[in-house]
Amino acid sequence: MRVRVIENAGFCFGVQRATKLAFETAATTQGHVFTLGPLIHNPQVVQKLKDEGVEVVTDLNGVEEGTLIVRSHGLHPTILKEAKAKGFRIVDATCPFVKKAQSYAALLKKEGYQVVVVGDRQHPEVQGIEGYSGGNILVVACPEEVKKLHLKTKIGVVAQTTQSLSNFIEIVDELLKSARELKIFNTICGATMVRQKATMDLSRQVDLMLIVGGRNSANTTRLAKICSDADTPTYLLETADEIQPEWLKDKKEIGVSAGASTPNWIITEVVQKLESLAA
Ligand code: SF4
Structure with missing residues:
Protein backbone atom coordinates (compact mmCIF):
# COMPACT_ATOMS: atom_id res chain seq x y z
CA MET A 1 0.00 0.00 0.00
CA PRO A 96 -5.63 39.46 5.67
CA PHE A 97 -7.50 37.58 2.90
CA VAL A 98 -10.69 37.70 4.97
CA LYS A 99 -10.11 41.43 5.47
CA LYS A 100 -9.85 41.79 1.71
CA ALA A 101 -13.26 40.12 1.24
CA GLN A 102 -14.71 42.45 3.91
CA SER A 103 -13.35 45.57 2.23
CA TYR A 104 -14.44 44.51 -1.29
CA ALA A 105 -17.99 43.90 -0.03
CA ALA A 106 -17.98 47.36 1.59
CA LEU A 107 -16.68 48.93 -1.63
CA LEU A 108 -19.38 47.25 -3.74
CA LYS A 109 -22.07 48.48 -1.38
CA LYS A 110 -20.62 52.01 -1.50
CA GLU A 111 -20.65 51.92 -5.30
CA GLY A 112 -24.35 51.05 -5.32
CA TYR A 113 -24.19 47.36 -6.22
CA GLN A 114 -26.58 44.81 -4.77
CA VAL A 115 -24.04 42.75 -2.82
CA VAL A 116 -24.12 38.97 -3.13
CA VAL A 117 -21.83 36.85 -0.97
CA VAL A 118 -21.24 33.29 -2.12
CA GLY A 119 -20.95 31.32 1.08
CA ASP A 120 -22.60 29.87 4.15
CA ARG A 121 -24.76 32.45 5.99
CA GLN A 122 -24.13 30.72 9.35
CA HIS A 123 -20.37 30.98 8.99
CA PRO A 124 -18.73 33.68 11.15
CA GLU A 125 -16.64 34.89 8.20
CA VAL A 126 -19.77 35.59 6.15
CA GLN A 127 -21.43 37.32 9.10
CA GLY A 128 -18.35 39.55 9.42
CA ILE A 129 -18.40 40.35 5.69
CA GLU A 130 -22.07 41.26 5.99
CA GLY A 131 -21.28 43.57 8.90
CA TYR A 132 -18.53 45.40 7.03
CA SER A 133 -20.78 45.93 4.03
CA GLY A 134 -23.37 47.62 6.23
CA GLY A 135 -25.85 44.71 6.14
CA ASN A 136 -28.71 44.12 3.75
CA ILE A 137 -26.79 41.76 1.47
CA LEU A 138 -27.74 38.46 -0.15
CA VAL A 139 -25.93 35.26 0.81
CA VAL A 140 -26.16 32.28 -1.53
CA ALA A 141 -24.67 28.82 -1.15
CA CYS A 142 -25.57 27.26 -4.51
CA PRO A 143 -26.94 28.21 -7.97
CA GLU A 144 -30.44 26.91 -7.09
CA GLU A 145 -30.71 29.57 -4.37
CA VAL A 146 -29.98 32.32 -6.92
CA LYS A 147 -33.10 31.34 -8.90
CA LYS A 148 -35.29 32.21 -5.89
CA LEU A 149 -33.85 35.70 -5.37
CA HIS A 150 -35.32 39.07 -6.33
CA LEU A 151 -32.26 40.52 -7.99
CA LYS A 152 -31.49 44.01 -9.17
CA THR A 153 -29.64 44.57 -12.41
CA LYS A 154 -26.46 45.99 -10.86
CA ILE A 155 -24.89 43.20 -8.82
CA GLY A 156 -21.55 42.91 -7.03
CA VAL A 157 -20.17 39.55 -5.89
CA VAL A 158 -17.59 38.35 -3.39
CA ALA A 159 -16.95 34.86 -2.03
CA GLN A 160 -16.33 33.40 1.38
CA THR A 161 -12.59 32.68 1.18
CA THR A 162 -13.01 28.90 1.44
CA GLN A 163 -15.63 28.46 -1.31
CA SER A 164 -15.01 26.07 -4.19
CA LEU A 165 -14.14 27.80 -7.42
CA SER A 166 -16.54 25.65 -9.45
CA ASN A 167 -19.49 26.59 -7.22
CA PHE A 168 -18.51 30.26 -7.42
CA ILE A 169 -18.41 30.10 -11.22
CA GLU A 170 -21.81 28.36 -11.40
CA ILE A 171 -23.37 31.01 -9.16
CA VAL A 172 -21.86 33.85 -11.20
CA ASP A 173 -23.26 32.17 -14.32
CA GLU A 174 -26.71 32.17 -12.77
CA LEU A 175 -26.40 35.82 -11.67
CA LEU A 176 -25.54 36.79 -15.23
CA LYS A 177 -29.07 35.88 -16.24
CA SER A 178 -30.40 38.83 -14.19
CA ALA A 179 -27.55 41.31 -14.19
CA ARG A 180 -26.94 44.09 -16.65
CA GLU A 181 -23.85 45.09 -14.74
CA LEU A 182 -21.91 42.48 -12.75
CA LYS A 183 -18.79 43.25 -10.75
CA ILE A 184 -16.92 40.25 -9.35
CA PHE A 185 -14.16 40.02 -6.79
CA ASN A 186 -12.87 36.48 -6.61
CA THR A 187 -12.00 36.47 -2.92
CA ILE A 188 -11.44 32.71 -2.67
CA CYS A 189 -7.98 32.64 -1.15
CA GLY A 190 -4.98 31.10 -2.90
CA ALA A 191 -4.41 28.56 -0.11
CA THR A 192 -7.95 27.26 -0.57
CA MET A 193 -7.67 27.00 -4.36
CA VAL A 194 -4.28 25.24 -4.23
CA ARG A 195 -5.53 22.65 -1.69
CA GLN A 196 -8.75 22.04 -3.59
CA LYS A 197 -6.97 21.49 -6.90
CA ALA A 198 -4.26 19.25 -5.42
CA THR A 199 -6.92 17.24 -3.54
CA MET A 200 -9.09 16.83 -6.63
CA ASP A 201 -6.10 15.74 -8.74
CA LEU A 202 -4.93 13.22 -6.14
CA SER A 203 -8.44 11.83 -5.59
CA ARG A 204 -8.53 10.82 -9.25
CA GLN A 205 -5.33 8.78 -8.90
CA VAL A 206 -5.93 6.81 -5.69
CA ASP A 207 -8.35 4.15 -4.35
CA LEU A 208 -9.25 5.98 -1.17
CA MET A 209 -8.99 9.55 0.16
CA LEU A 210 -8.61 10.49 3.79
CA ILE A 211 -9.30 14.14 4.60
CA VAL A 212 -7.84 15.21 7.92
CA GLY A 213 -9.29 18.13 9.81
CA GLY A 214 -12.01 19.54 12.03
CA ARG A 215 -15.55 18.42 11.24
CA ASN A 216 -16.53 22.03 11.97
CA SER A 217 -14.08 23.35 9.36
CA ALA A 218 -15.69 24.64 6.16
CA ASN A 219 -12.61 24.15 4.02
CA THR A 220 -12.02 20.61 5.36
CA THR A 221 -15.58 19.43 4.69
CA ARG A 222 -15.39 21.01 1.24
CA LEU A 223 -12.27 18.97 0.43
CA ALA A 224 -14.14 15.81 1.44
CA LYS A 225 -17.05 16.78 -0.80
CA ILE A 226 -14.73 17.41 -3.75
CA CYS A 227 -13.38 13.86 -3.40
CA SER A 228 -16.83 12.27 -2.98
CA ASP A 229 -18.06 14.21 -6.01
CA ALA A 230 -15.17 12.63 -7.94
CA ASP A 231 -16.60 9.21 -6.86
CA THR A 232 -13.57 8.34 -4.77
CA PRO A 233 -14.33 6.61 -1.46
CA THR A 234 -13.58 9.28 1.14
CA TYR A 235 -13.46 9.57 4.92
CA LEU A 236 -13.12 12.74 6.97
CA LEU A 237 -11.26 12.24 10.24
CA GLU A 238 -9.92 14.50 12.97
CA THR A 239 -7.22 12.21 14.39
CA ALA A 240 -5.28 9.03 13.51
CA ASP A 241 -7.25 7.05 16.12
CA GLU A 242 -10.32 7.21 13.88
CA ILE A 243 -8.74 5.15 11.07
CA GLN A 244 -10.56 1.84 10.66
CA PRO A 245 -8.40 -1.01 9.24
CA GLU A 246 -11.32 -2.20 7.07
CA TRP A 247 -11.21 1.10 5.14
CA LEU A 248 -7.84 -0.01 3.74
CA LYS A 249 -8.90 -3.49 2.60
CA ASP A 250 -7.81 -4.13 -1.02
CA LYS A 251 -6.63 -0.51 -1.40
CA LYS A 252 -3.32 -0.03 -3.16
CA GLU A 253 -3.01 3.75 -3.05
CA ILE A 254 -4.32 5.98 -0.28
CA GLY A 255 -4.45 9.74 -0.73
CA VAL A 256 -4.23 12.08 2.25
CA SER A 257 -5.28 15.72 2.25
CA ALA A 258 -6.00 18.15 5.05
CA GLY A 259 -7.83 21.36 5.73
CA ALA A 260 -6.00 24.65 6.10
CA SER A 261 -6.54 24.53 9.88
CA THR A 262 -5.07 21.04 10.37
CA PRO A 263 -1.67 21.06 12.11
CA ASN A 264 1.21 19.06 10.63
CA TRP A 265 1.56 16.86 13.71
CA ILE A 266 -1.92 15.40 13.17
CA ILE A 267 -1.21 14.75 9.46
CA THR A 268 2.07 13.01 10.40
CA GLU A 269 0.27 10.81 12.93
CA VAL A 270 -2.30 9.82 10.28
CA VAL A 271 0.42 8.88 7.78
CA GLN A 272 2.35 6.92 10.41
CA LYS A 273 -0.77 5.00 11.42
CA LEU A 274 -1.53 4.16 7.78
CA GLU A 275 2.03 2.95 7.25
CA SER A 276 1.92 0.84 10.40
CA LEU A 277 -1.35 -0.78 9.28
CA ALA A 278 0.17 -1.52 5.87
CA ALA A 279 3.31 -3.14 7.32
S1 SF4 B 1 -7.87 29.56 4.28
FE1 SF4 B 1 -6.20 30.43 5.49
S2 SF4 B 1 -5.16 31.89 4.14
FE2 SF4 B 1 -7.17 31.43 3.27
S3 SF4 B 1 -8.53 33.02 4.06
FE3 SF4 B 1 -8.73 31.28 5.43
S4 SF4 B 1 -7.23 31.66 7.04
FE4 SF4 B 1 -6.69 33.01 5.33
Missing part, protein backbone atom coordinates in the same frame (compact mmCIF):
# COMPACT_ATOMS: atom_id res chain seq x y z
CA ARG A 2 1.29 3.43 -0.90
CA VAL A 3 0.36 6.60 0.96
CA ARG A 4 0.40 9.89 -0.94
CA VAL A 5 -0.02 13.26 0.78
CA ILE A 6 -0.86 16.45 -1.13
CA GLU A 7 1.79 19.12 -1.28
CA ASN A 8 0.96 22.12 0.96
CA ALA A 9 -1.06 20.03 3.44
CA GLY A 10 -1.22 21.67 6.84
CA PHE A 11 -1.69 25.17 8.15
CA CYS A 12 -2.27 27.93 5.62
CA PHE A 13 -0.71 31.34 6.06
CA GLY A 14 -3.73 32.82 7.89
CA VAL A 15 -4.10 29.97 10.36
CA GLN A 16 -0.34 29.86 11.00
CA ARG A 17 -0.41 33.57 11.75
CA ALA A 18 -3.50 33.36 14.00
CA THR A 19 -2.19 30.45 16.09
CA LYS A 20 1.26 32.06 16.46
CA LEU A 21 -0.37 35.28 17.65
CA ALA A 22 -2.60 33.39 20.07
CA PHE A 23 0.20 31.32 21.64
CA GLU A 24 2.40 34.44 21.90
CA THR A 25 -0.44 36.42 23.48
CA ALA A 26 -1.12 33.63 25.98
CA ALA A 27 2.56 33.49 26.92
CA THR A 28 3.01 37.23 27.37
CA THR A 29 -0.30 38.37 28.84
CA GLN A 30 -1.32 38.59 32.47
CA GLY A 31 -5.01 38.00 33.08
CA HIS A 32 -7.90 36.70 31.07
CA VAL A 33 -7.22 35.85 27.38
CA PHE A 34 -10.13 34.66 25.28
CA THR A 35 -11.54 34.19 21.79
CA LEU A 36 -15.15 34.64 20.73
CA GLY A 37 -15.82 31.21 19.27
CA PRO A 38 -12.86 28.89 18.52
CA LEU A 39 -9.75 30.62 17.12
CA ILE A 40 -9.67 28.18 14.20
CA HIS A 41 -11.89 25.25 13.30
CA ASN A 42 -9.67 22.53 14.68
CA PRO A 43 -10.67 21.10 18.10
CA GLN A 44 -7.19 19.67 18.85
CA VAL A 45 -5.45 23.02 18.37
CA VAL A 46 -8.18 24.81 20.32
CA GLN A 47 -7.60 22.35 23.20
CA LYS A 48 -3.85 23.10 23.14
CA LEU A 49 -4.64 26.81 23.31
CA LYS A 50 -6.98 26.17 26.23
CA ASP A 51 -4.14 24.34 28.00
CA GLU A 52 -2.08 27.53 27.57
CA GLY A 53 -4.87 29.68 29.02
CA VAL A 54 -6.84 30.85 25.96
CA GLU A 55 -10.51 30.44 26.80
CA VAL A 56 -13.29 30.18 24.21
CA VAL A 57 -16.38 32.23 25.08
CA THR A 58 -19.63 32.19 23.14
CA ASP A 59 -20.58 35.83 23.71
CA LEU A 60 -19.31 38.94 25.47
CA ASN A 61 -22.07 39.00 28.12
CA GLY A 62 -20.54 38.24 31.46
CA VAL A 63 -16.97 38.91 30.29
CA GLU A 64 -15.76 41.93 32.21
CA GLU A 65 -12.10 42.31 31.31
CA GLY A 66 -9.21 40.80 29.43
CA THR A 67 -7.67 40.35 26.00
CA LEU A 68 -9.85 39.35 23.08
CA ILE A 69 -8.06 37.57 20.23
CA VAL A 70 -10.09 38.11 17.05
CA ARG A 71 -10.03 34.82 15.20
CA SER A 72 -8.90 34.20 11.62
CA HIS A 73 -12.51 34.39 10.31
CA GLY A 74 -12.81 37.98 11.53
CA LEU A 75 -15.58 39.49 13.60
CA HIS A 76 -18.75 41.45 12.96
CA PRO A 77 -17.84 45.16 13.40
CA THR A 78 -20.69 45.73 15.87
CA ILE A 79 -19.26 43.06 18.18
CA LEU A 80 -15.77 44.51 17.78
CA LYS A 81 -17.13 47.92 18.72
CA GLU A 82 -18.83 46.43 21.78
CA ALA A 83 -15.56 44.74 22.81
CA LYS A 84 -13.66 48.01 22.50
CA ALA A 85 -16.36 49.87 24.45
CA LYS A 86 -15.97 47.33 27.26
CA GLY A 87 -12.29 48.17 27.40
CA PHE A 88 -10.93 44.84 26.22
CA ARG A 89 -7.45 44.76 24.74
CA ILE A 90 -7.83 43.53 21.13
CA VAL A 91 -5.34 41.27 19.35
CA ASP A 92 -6.50 41.05 15.76
CA ALA A 93 -5.74 37.66 14.16
CA THR A 94 -8.17 38.17 11.26
CA CYS A 95 -6.61 36.68 8.12
